[in-house]
Amino acid sequence: MLSLFKKKLIKISVCVPVCGTQKLLPACLESICSQNFCGFEIIVVDDEGIGRLKEKELNTKKILKEFCKKHKSPNFCVKLVQHEKNKGLVEARRSAVYAAAGKYIMFVDSDDFLLPDALSALYEIAEKNGADIVHGRAKVKTEQDLKNLSEKDKKFLENRILEITKKITNVFAGTDCRAEGFLCKDEILNGFLVQRNHCGFLWAKLFERELCLNAFEKIPPVYCVFAEDFLVYFFLAFYAKKYAGIKNEVYSYCVDTGISSEKKIYSLEQWKKVCSAASASTVLLDFVQKKDIEAKNLTEAEIEELKKTCRYYARNNLEQLKKAVIPELQLQAYEELCEWWGKEMIKSVEK
Structure with a gap:
């Protein structure tokens, strides 16, 4: 899967866990590879499990093979990590961090998108200010046209978007989802837990890989697909030395439009x-x-x-x-x- 790309040139490892979202993966990958940033890798962690993969016609390995045929760029390379069995999101992200070669890590969910210039904006602030967490803005998006839904389903989806938007913008605390400017050491964890001046979602943030390694060292092997961001970000905030919140929109969070699955x-x-x-x-x-x-x-x-x-x-x-x-x-x-x-x-x- 690797292109002619030297490991030492990799600055950012973009980590994408996949489990049951293969049909959405190509669009996510396109948003990452279109970044105007030279020197990154895309690490896709397939958490489906080998046995379950064989049952599917559309699998991650095939998707990446087609993606690499289409994109032969000197700016990035692609790496696939496959789990023998389904381990959950925490372990998928751990595997990605361990496999990463970049100085920095960015987590992207396979049903979401990176906005243009995201990597450049985040990397520039991290390098310039010595920040081990850089937090950009996120926006909510839905792929489904509301006008094509029944009134009942339309109302449900509108409420779902509102709910997610509130979480992202941290409305309950009266602030944006990120603390604009800088926080140092103890201010980071306190700001996240007590002051609630920024959210604990892993997306829309850039992390130093060393910080991620320190965090995962404290987390034992665990199956977790809900509250996993809160778990990992707690330890990231606990060990972080400098947080930078920026105005740039860097991430598009896609609301799940599988309405019946929410009910x-x-x-x-x-x-x-x-x-x-x-x-x-x-x-x-x-x-x-x-x-x-x-x-x-x-x-x-x-x-x-x-x-x-x-x-x-x-x-x-x-x-x-x-x-x-x-x-x-x-x-x-x-x-x-x-x-x-x-x-x-x-x-x-x-x-």
């Missing part, structure tokens, strides 16, 4: 993915409660906010159980929920 959960396999938010909370609470030697650097306010967020995810899972899981699976789903979170936590959020 109901029909299988325990689907439900287990939702419950995996408990894995993120377990790692974070263990870090605090087992009194990791470095956890002593956290303030009481930060610990309290961390615990509140973990409880929020547990409560959110419980609400999803009541609203989304089909009646036939309710009992089994509740037992599964208690298995992931522990009965004590679920009983406490039920009150």
Whole structure:
């Protein structure tokens, strides 16, 4: 998959995890390769699992083969990492970071897009200011034309876009999603957890690879596809030395337009993915409660906010159980929920 590109020339590794989103991957790759930046690699991590891949006509390896035939550029190269089995988003991103050759890492979801000049804008600020986190602006996009939907589905999608937009712009805190300007050391974690002056999504940010390695060293192998950004960004913010928030729009977040998939959960396999938010909370609470030697650097306010967020995810899972899981699976789903979170936590959020 590699072009005639020397490893030492790679400045940024753009990491793209893929699992069940192969049909959207080509458009994502096009947005990355069209960057006016010389010296980056695209690392695609296929988390589908080898067995499941064989069952699919459209697989990641074929997509990348066609992509590389189409784009023979001296500006970038492409690398594929395949998991033997599905490991979840945290492990897909870990694999990408370990395989990366660049000084910096950028995470891009396979159903999203990089905006023009994104890599140049982020890299310039990182190098000029010695920032190990550079945070640009993101915008929300939907691929589906609202006028082609029924009134019921149109209303649902409009509400979904509003919900995502609020998360991105951090409306509840009355601020943008990023803290414009600079934050240093302890200000970064405190700003994220307590002041909420910037969000914890991994996209729209550039990270130093060394910072990512430090963060993943604290995260044990874990299956997690929900709350995974919160888990990883906590440790990134914990170890970061300098954060820079910039005005440039660098990322397009695409709202899931699979409307029916937002309404109901029909299988325990689907439900287990939702419950995996408990894995993120377990790692974070263990870090605090087992009194990791470095956890002593956290303030009481930060610990309290961390615990509140973990409880929020547990409560959110419980609400999803009541609203989304089909009646036939309710009992089994509740037992599964208690298995992931522990009965004590679920009983406490039920009150």
